Amino acid sequence: MAPPYSMDLVAAFQALLQSGLVEKGGLYILQHPKELYLPLGERRVYGENALTLVEV
Numbered sequence: 001m002a003p004p005y006s007m008d009l010v011a012a013f014q015a016l017l018q019s020g021l022v023e024k025g026g027l028y029i030l031q032h033p034k035e036l037y038l039p040l041g042e043r044r045v046y047g048e049n050a051l052t053l054v055e056v
Contacts, residue, residue, distance in 0.1 A: 009030075009032050009036060010036070010038075013030050013032075013038065016028065016030075017054065022056045023056065024056050025055075025056065026055075026056045027053055027054065027055055027056070028041075028053070028054040028056065029051055029052075029053055029054075030051065030052040030053075030054065031049060031050070031051055032049070032050055032051075032052065033048065033049065033050065034047075034048055034049060034050040036050070038052045040052065040054055041053050041054035041055070
């Protein structure tokens, strides 16, 4: 079963990716329901969850 996602994940991920929190050469790891497709990074699916890996 996937964790409860009660927020707008697309908006949260956009804010996170624009924050500059990860330095150049680093990696953002975004966990989300497998039904959500993000048009960036590498996608990995594990059961009902997915990870999107975004290199900086």
